[in-house]
Amino acid sequence: xxxRGSFSSRAGFILAAAGSAVGLGNIWKFPFExxxxxxxxxxxxxxxxAFILCFPVMVTEIAIGRKTGKNxxxxxxxxxxAKWSFVGKVGTFCxxxxxxxxxxxxxxxxxxxxxxxxxxxxVGKNFSQYTTNLVKVLFYTITxxxxxSYVVGRGISGGIEKVAKILMPTLILMIVSLAIYAFTLPHAxxxxxxxxxxxxxxxxxxxxxxxLRQAFFSLSLGMGTMIAYGSYLSKKENIVSxxxxxxxxxxxxxxxxxxxxxPFVAFNNGxxxxxxxxxxxxxxxxxxxAFASMGPTLGVVVGSFFFLLIAFAALTSTVSxxxxxxxxxxxxxxxxxxxxxxxxxxxxxxxxxxSLLGFGISDFFSNGIxxxxxxxxxxxxxxxxxxxxxxxxxxxxxFAFFIWKKENLVAEIKNGYxxxxxxxxxxxxxxxISYVCPTLLATLFVLxxxxxxxGISLI
Ligand code: PHE
Numbered sequence: 001x002x003x004r005g006s007f008s009s010r011a012g013f014i015l016a017a018a019g020s021a022v023g024l025g026n027i028w029k030f031p032f033e034x035x036x037x038x039x040x041x042x043x044x045x046x047x048x049x050a051f052i053l054c055f056p057v058m059v060t061e062i063a064i065g066r067k068t069g070k071n072x073x074x075x076x077x078x079x080x081x082a083k084w085s086f087v088g089k090v091g092t093f094c095x096x097x098x099x100x101x102x103x104x105x106x107x108x109x110x111x112x113x114x115x116x117x118x119x120x121x122x123v124g125k126n127f128s129q130y131t132t133n134l135v136k137v138l139f140y141t142i143t144x145x146x147x148x149s150y151v152v153g154r155g156i157s158g159g160i161e162k163v164a165k166i167l168m169p170t171l172i173l174m175i176v177s178l179a180i181y182a183f184t185l186p187h188a189x190x191x192x193x194x195x196x197x198x199x200x201x202x203x204x205x206x207x208x209x210x211x212l213r214q215a216f217f218s219l220s221l222g223m224g225t226m227i228a229y230g231s232y233l234s235k236k237e238n239i240v241s242x243x244x245x246x247x248x249x250x251x252x253x254x255x256x257x258x259x260x261x262x263p264f265v266a267f268n269n270g271x272x273x274x275x276x277x278x279x280x281x282x283x284x285x286x287x288x289x290a291f292a293s294m295g296p297t298l299g300v301v302v303g304s305f306f307f308l309l310i311a312f313a314a315l316t317s318t319v320s321x322x323x324x325x326x327x328x329x330x331x332x333x334x335x336x337x338x339x340x341x342x343x344x345x346x347x348x349x350x351x352x353x354x355s356l357l358g359f360g361i362s363d364f365f366s367n368g369i370x371x372x373x374x375x376x377x378x379x380x381x382x383x384x385x386x387x388x389x390x391x392x393x394x395x396x397x398x399f400a401f402f403i404w405k406k407e408n409l410v411a412e413i414k415n416g417y418x419x420x421x422x423x424x425x426x427x428x429x430x431x432x433i434s435y436v437c438p439t440l441l442a443t444l445f446v447l448x449x450x451x452x453x454x455g456i457s458l459i
Contacts, residue, residue: 004069004331005156006232012161013237014245017062017220017229019164019316021250022171024105025218027313030254031261032282037210038202039194043258045203045211050251053212053440054219056432057393058226058243060400063412065230066239071327072224075231079404087395091223092325094388096344098223099321100352101381103148106314107141107356108284109307114140116288116303119296124288127281131359141356142349144311148318149345152326153338156232160319167312172253174309179256181302182263191266194273195258206457209444213386219250222389222396225320228327238417240425253313264290283310322348355381372455383452390448394441401433409433 007013034042068078073088108131115123123130131137151159182188216222230239261283266273268290291303322345329340358365358377365377374380400409413429414420450456 004232004327005158006234007161007229008157010237010242012157012165013229013233014242014249015164015168016161016316016320017226017242017246018249019168020220020225020229020320021218021246021317022168022253023218023220023313023317024102024109024310025214025317026250026254027175027257027261027310028105028283030214030218031258033210033214034195034258035282037207038199040196040198041200041203042207042211043195043255044198045208046215046254047251049212049215050219050247052432053437054215054221055243055247056429056437057216057221057397058219058247059239059413059429060397060409060433061221061224061226062230062233062239062243063409064396064400064404065224065227066233066235066415067408067412069231070227071231071331072227072324073328074331075224075227076399079408081399081403084395084399084403087392087399088224088227088328090388090395091227091392092328094223094385094392095225095321095324096348096351097381097388098385099318099348101355101378101385102314102318102321103141103145103349103352104137104356104378106144106311106318107137109310109314110144111136111140112284112288113304113307113311116291116300116307119300121288121292121299121303124285124292127285128360130284132361134361137356137361141352144314144318145345145349147315148322149341151315151319152322152345153341155337160323163319164316167316171309171312171316174305174312175253175256175260178302178306178309179260179263182260182267185263185267187266187269187271188263189266190271190273191262191264192259194266195262209447212440212444213390213448216389216393217386218254219247220317220320222391222393224324224392224396227396228324229320231327235415239413239415240417240420240429261287268293371453373452383448387445387448387452390441390445394438394445397433397437397441406430406434 007016064075068075070078072091073085076082076084076088112123151163153159220226265286268286287306288303291299294302322341325344326337326340329335329344330337354365355378360366367375369375369377369380371380373383410421410426420426447458450458
């Protein structure tokens with residue numbers, strides 16, 4: 001059998017997994033969720049959930065992947081529980097769904113990058129015209145999907161790992177520089193205050209749920225990305241410390257993204273943080289205006305860097321999303337990777353057309369969805385994906401601890417971490433995986449289904 005490939009080093013794995021985690025979720029979604037969810041209080045909860053909930057789920061996913069060396073569907077069968085492969089199936093479907101709409105937003109970012117380079121700052125004011133320009137959105141989304149497919153087609157160490165090793169350090173450098181620059185702008189303080197001073201009376205049950213869902217999405221959990229990446233990881237590596245680093249990188253970048261975006265927004269609004277454009281437009285509408293005010297030369301530089309940063313962050317996530325169905329097709333259908341990639345990407349692209357048309361091009365996909373949480377197709381797809389991730393996360397931890405059994409999980413984690421048994425990490429993870437994660441995930445899953453799909457809000 002041809003080798004499936006593997007990560008060539010610990011750093012390569014960590015960068016690729018962090019690359020999956022750090023994405024539009026951190027730079028595009030996190031700030032607008034913070035805007036909706038009352039500023040700093042949301043940030044505090046996000047940080048807490050990343051470590052209490054997400055870290056244990058990630059360790060579990062990576063351990064399952066590494067133990068079996070399989071894609072998320074095949075992994076359950078390889079452990080002797082083929083009945084549970086439905087979890088992998090739901091996850092793989094969910095990954096395809098996320099990629100289908102994620103690619104649309106990534107395409108906008110790529111298009112905005114070109115507009116910034118050309119100095120067309122008005123694109124922000126004309127966001128709704130931009131999203132209805134069929135030729136442009138088709139062109140950029142096809143380009144983005146093609147780049148993603150190309151990277152995944154090159155395999156693990158020659159494609160995904162290589163790209164992560166270049167893009168992640170560049171991304172960190174860019175985001176830190178932009179945040180420092182943003183800090184020097186007029187009204188930066190008002191932006192930072194909104195972002196960093198918690199107003200605890202703004203913490204409601206809905207904000208807590210939002211922070212939890214955001215953390216889960218941001219760490220790429222619940223659909224098997226980390227099972228797939230874990231399947232390429234060497235037995236020598238310490239899963240717990242690698243996961244801790246990935247989690248830390250993800251939360252740090254989300255945090256710094258806020259440090260960059262809120263000063264930009266405050267600068268644009270003259271310090272008024274009361275009437276924020278929240279939702280998807282926060283970034284695409286507000287920021288080009290802010291760049292315009294910096295003057296033609298500086299505006300082009302800062303604006304181009306900014307959207308390049310977003311495109312880089314998106315790319316290291318889209319490759320991880322595409323990898324999940326691709327590794328299934330490669331493992332189970334024995335189709336060579338270089339071919340599988342294009343078939344799978346083509347199908348996902350078609351899947352994404354309703355989301356692409358749902359920003360004004362097609363009336364039905366823009367306004368015709370009659371669900372409490374969404375009227376356009378992209379928000380519908382995103383809500384559905386969010387819900388499925390919670391379901392997947394619940395099933396994965398429950399499976400690992402109670403069906404596969406915790407002794408086996410511990411034995412796998414001990415590879416590369418001899419002293420794991422009896423350590424603090426072990427005690428913490430045992431409690432988290434057996435009680436905390438299943439309870440939180442199941443509760444949130446029920447609440448989200450009721451509110452997204454039935455309009456019933458219990459909290
Ligand atoms: N974590 C990515 C982000 O924050 C999105 C993602 C979700 C990627 C699930 C893979 C799997 O943008």
